[in-house]
Amino acid sequence: MKLSTIIILFVTLAACSNSMQQQEIAANLSFFANDQANADVMGKWSRSCALCHVSGVADAPLVGDTAEWRRRFAQGEDKIIENVLQGINSMPPLGYCMACEISDFRAIIGFMAGTNQ
Numbered sequence: 001m002k003l004s005t006i007i008i009l010f011v012t013l014a015a016c017s018n019s020m021q022q023q024e025i026a027a028n029l030s031f032f033a034n035d036q037a038n039a040d041v042m043g044k045w046s047r048s049c050a051l052c053h054v055s056g057v058a059d060a061p062l063v064g065d066t067a068e069w070r071r072r073f074a075q076g077e078d079k080i081i082e083n084v085l086q087g088i089n090s091m092p093p094l095g096y097c098m099a100c101e102i103s104d105f106r107a108i109i110g111f112m113a114g115t116n117q
Contacts, residue, residue, distance in 0.1 A: 058090030
């Protein structure tokens with residue numbers, strides 16, 4: 001096989017792989033896209049989640065850090081919600097938000113990940 005053919009094949013495969021990866025990321029980022037963070041939800045976020053997710057305390061993923069949220073979204077929507085409800089690493093169960101419902105958590109996660117802007 002000629003070198004030029006190998007290069008073309010490599011570039012084509014890389015482009016296809018990148019396109020598939022982008023589609024997967026887009027699908028993962030859409031997990032929480034329909035859950036809107038209204039004033040009530042943002043109040044709950046500011047009294048609880050913001051404590052760690054604004055400063056990155058205890059390696060909490062920062063608000064707007066899409067690369068870090070993508071990594072977490074790769075685990076799947078159910079696992080993310082499970083981690084919130086049960087706690088993970090230094091995050092306690094419910095992330096200090098005892099008044100939050102599942103829909104609140106979904107909206108908060110969407111806000112922090114930038115999927116429901």
